[in-house]
Amino acid sequence: MRTRTIAALAGMITMLFCANGCTASTEKTETKAKYIFLFIGDGMGNSHVAATESYLSYKVGKLGGEQLCFTQFPYLGLCTTYSADNTITDSAAAGTAIACGGKTDNGMIGVNPEGEHYKSMAYELKEDGYKIGIMTSVTVNHATPASFYGHNKRRGAYYSISQEIPATGFEFFGGSGFGGFNGEDGNEEDIDIYLERNGYQVCYGVEEFNAEAPQTDRIIFCQESNRKESAANYVSDGKVAEDIPLAKMVELALGYLGDEEPFFIMCEGGAIDWAAHDNKTMSTVHEVLDLDEAVKVAYRFYQEHPEETLIVVTADHETGGMAVGSRSGSSTVNWAEFEEQWNAEGGKNTLSKTENMELNERCSIGWTTWGHSGSPVPTYAVGKGAEKFCGRLDNTEIKGKILGE
Template identity: 35%
Template sequence: MLKTIKNIVIISMALFCFIGYSQTETKAKYVFLFIGDGMGASQIYTAEMYLNAKPGEIKVEPLLMNSFPVRTNMTNYSASSYVTTSCAAATAMSTGLKTNNGIIGKSPNQKIDYENISQKAKKAGFKVGILSSVMIDHATPASFYAHQNSRDMYYEISMELPNYNIDYFGGGGFHYPEGENGGQPNSYENAIKKGYTIANSHEEINKLKHGDEKIIAINPDMYPSGEFYWAIDKNEEALTLADFTKKGIEVMDNDKGFFMMVEGGKIDWACHGNDGVTMIHEVLALNEAVRVAYEFYKERPDETLIIVTADHETGSLYPGINYAMNPELLKYQKISVQEFKRKMTDLKNTNPEVSFNTLSDLIQEDFGLGNSEIGLTLDKDELSMLKLAYNAQFKKNNAVDADADYLDKNDVNSIAETAAYILNKKAGISWGSGDHSGTPVPVKVIGKGQEEFSEYFDNTDLPKKIQKLMGI
């Protein structure tokens, strides 16, 4: 009898210790989820080659995100296709449930609103931030707060945005704040009525401080359509994704913790346009935002979790043509395809009779093409391609819209797109398409609970793993 009582006491003490340990065990209090839209393994590796490229030297140093101790892959098919769209992928990544391509935060039959990780984190007492380098009502950020039948319902998404008391929105603006055709209640005014503060100047954003709540911080220096300028174009005054990440930490830091989703949205846009060098600079911009989170992690390594992944890959990019790569040649591109299109439009408006020779000088200045001293001599076929583009744009007066939607398909290959294609090919970059691919995407993790991500998994498992580690 005495022995039985002794055993019961020992078991009870062990159970008490276990319960006590489980209740005091530190969870992931601060979670950063970085999503490189369209960023597959090839996009990351190409950026690494670009950074380390020197003539005659083969060397690759990993980006910060690629130095994280846990590195695996994640499947991303949607409920309707093996090739996902951003909204279907982001819905899976925010809710743990699949939906059809084109839908935001709802079931495939559009009848059920899925509860997302932002809503769950808020209910559990965490602060929540949603950041993007594109419009904050775009597919990926919207999937972390909204529920709409179509990703194209931008106005409806923007009107839904303030309904969930999310603490900090940062980055781009709204597509159509007064509706696509105008005349509807203003999205910003709707947010203000629901308690949000709009900060859209350098001064207002700089003044944001620890403890401020319900903030929509919008980059004061961006394209009129609402997305950041391209990183390659070096608009020195413009705030970066890293700046918004740093401000988000400052505003939301608290003892309970926070969940922050940060999207590098223009990686995808550059890949849709097969603009390799511009894509590289967008990957590097995301990596700098990751660096901000990493500095925070170093101060609280036992409480912080950083995940870097993608919703899908875009462009079927593969580096290497005939076993050759010359990534050092990519460094001669100094401007995005979009901004070179704008330069060509301005030139046509001021000097419609400009000669091809004058144009060639501008191409060499911004892409290096035609400069034999740096290994970018143009052969007969390449010259012919550029002349065809020149004739179409300047002689036949085919319009080229620098600000056309990134998904619009144009039958006319502009001078800018042609120059980028030639430079990519000379450097050894090949594009399989201008659309999404169905390949699994990379996942890079460091911090509290990192081992939870060590095996190959599906994107619906991502929020479940995060919520488990946060204790939600």
């Protein structure tokens, strides 16, 4: 009787674990998807996702239950993020681990701790005939996108990292623009001129992009507001009217790459991290929503090509040590007050550090650091090969799983 009860319980537990489609199958899929989307929410830990869904639920008068697009994907994993030299990684080491499948020291891009070049999945897929699109809501030469094409022991070497773009031959780059527009000493040639001299059409804004796209096979999209200068703007916080959201950037890339050839798109929600560094709750939530809208574009594409498409959504690390809950707040997050501040400033947050800390504490969102944390991050996947992104993962395993190894 007792044995039977245990067996029945074990069965129930198995069913529970399989309810989200997650199985422990070790069956190998030998071939990779024809169309691959990898979304990286920079700094997006579990609490950033939970807070955003709590906010969405609040918007329809509920305490929970509303979901982002990507949290509805059938496969869910938890990914460790430590770097070669630190418990707590930065975006350079984490981006490198994801893109290249190997650990490195904090601050390094696309190289191992000795400075030897790694080969990112973008280069490997390019060799296999894939078209490549690399895009972000922050700068094109920031750590995460740079990890897919650059090689440098110093992530801050923005100008030299950008100079690696021509040799990639990757078809599409997109972002707010470029950091270090004239190099570290400010005396270098404008980076857009350098890139144009070396085979890339640099376009500011959608109009220019649409006019140039039919005439070139190498293109870089930058936001209109960053024309001819170093870029460093948030997408949601203090949004510039003419700037396009990440979702639109994915649409531009999809239109440009087409679906005849296989493609790989890496799309980073880069400003989630920036908002979380500032411990700005509503800015963080809006940046997660901006990423989710971009994922929706990929998901619609997946619905048209379900057998040939893989979408993976993950993060490079957690930022802010965020928690849904605070020491002195109540047991329910006060989204009404967060929203009141946000709307009063016309959709941004210019509060001082202290004012933000008080607002967060009062309204039950906790933050423990202005930096990153070593908490593992979620991985969501749907489509061909998605079952591999299940259970416990390390960030160095993502490359191989995407390449169908």
